[in-house]
Amino acid sequence: MKAIHQLRSSMRRDRVFDFLVEAPRASARLDTRHGQILYLESVTVSFDGFKALNDLNLYIDDGELRCIIGPNGAGKTTMMDVITGKTRPDAGSVFFGQKLDLTRMSEPEIAQAGIGRKFQKPTVFEHHSVFENLELAMEADKRVWPTLMARLTGEQHDRIVEVAETIGLVQHLGERAGSLSHGQKQWLEIGMLLMQNPRLLLVDEPVAGMTHQEMDLTAELLVSLAGERSVVVVEHDMEFVRNIARNGKVTVLHEGRVLAEGPMSAIQNDPGVIEVYLGG
């Protein structure tokens, strides 16, 4: 199927073929001319008849910090799965920038193209040290042979220490990741995303299991990341969302589609949202 698709697209005569132009590094290839980094258009995903995503339309601007809220089963995690290539949509299109069709890329390809994902449950390599976790996540040639031959340069070492400082784990570099607290693991995973140097960060419930103080630090960190990168945060904690969304847009998902979108103040007064959240 893939071959047919490729053949068809290379038979078209009305365009300049990408493969004739030497491809630059994936993240440099990202084309955000129109100011938007992620396009989800009429995306539908169903599991055994249940529509987890139902004609979902979502656009994320370049450099934006977007919060996505919604009750359980609203399709937030499924949406993340679709963007990162874990789940293929039944219908609709998902584009990263103008050119990269995410529905036709594998998970590693999508990750290398510049989308980083933090899982809902903090997932780090528990038997590796914090340093090794960051090293493995580092932006590099991720094919087998270069990985086998890889030697850590001084520059890369500094980068790891720098990220460790950002996430407040510089004292714990030699520790096993498994021995960190829950909140520290969340941070380590965010740090691993930073090492990947993605253009778009998908952050699933970053403050689950954190103390208030840790939540404030996380909020600060996420806000500081937006700008040169786009950040999409999925979160249940309304107070936290209010804290980081500020004047940015908040999207409310409900039953697999967008229920409301706009600044936090408008969302809170939206009758549809109130009904879903406070029960009708």
Next chain:
Amino acid sequence: MRERGLPGSVLWSDRGGMILLGMLVIAAVVIPICNLVVPQSSVFHVSTYTVTLLGKYLAFALLAVSLDLVWGYCGILSLGHGAFFALGGYAMGMYLMRQIGDRGVYGNPELPDFMVFLNWEQLPWYWYGFDMFWFAMLMVILVPGVLAGVFGWFAFRSRVTGVYLSIITQALTFALMLAFFRNEMGFGGNNGLTDFKDLLGFDLQADSTRVALFVASVVALALGYLACRLVVCSKMGRLVMAIRDAEDRARFLGYRVEHYKLWIFTFAAILAGIAGALYVPQVGIINPGEFSPLNSIELVLWVAIGGRGTLYGAVVGALVVNFAKTYFTGALPEVWLFALGGLFVLVTMYLPRGIVGLFSVVRVRSRQAEATP
């Protein structure tokens, strides 16, 4: 931060491995002397029988190291790893068969005895080239490597993992066993290949050849161990362990997990093939029984008992279990399987990290002391 990844530190950080390699070097020097120089009347004389037995154990140890690489480090529990060992053995066996020439029972210069017995007119095409040593050695590497590559490509690409993968590897070795039992396959049926005369012109029964094979086994084990150690100490090794612990995380970091698994699996299969090629001339026979699923399971037990995920643990396990096997099957044959089962239960319950886990408790403590600045 400790300097890592450099060839020197591959060994310095691995005390168990250093002890192991030291012992191998000593064995490679002392045992040949004790066999060839020391007179038979002396207490220090080592009989040729013992030398061959040790050589066989070392071939098993190399096989165990290769399984530890896939299971202990990559988390792929292959229950058919013995198939690659047997294929390497068959490639060696085919060379040894062709070396017999017209000294067989039927005196046919071209065909091995079993083909004459089956009234075959000519050599099947896949036996061509096996009269050349270099070709046979190439096949020792290629046949297990290609099989593992093709099998692994399909299995890992389809994301077959865990117990399902174990079952299909088991099916693979079982299917090969049934195939090799058939006379029509042209590999000697259930008798396999045997009655070998010489290797590269040296008489296989001679003491000096036996000692040379023992030394070759020592060298192969040492090099195989070092190669595995280089892999696990590289960034690739760290990644492979990361895949074992959290496959999805590795995939979403941009690594093609299936490629890594495939390379490790194929590399281990090649090592297993080499082990098989060393095993066959020392025991003097290769038959389809080597493909038996039970052999592969026993191999997993060696690694589990020795301690997986350490490489040298696999060597210890292979040696200890096989010494015990030789002793028990000689002294109390009916007890052996119970002893093996009992040993496995004991190790799983009280030594989850195997025999070498006993020692590494001390090492972890010293490493923690090292890590705190």
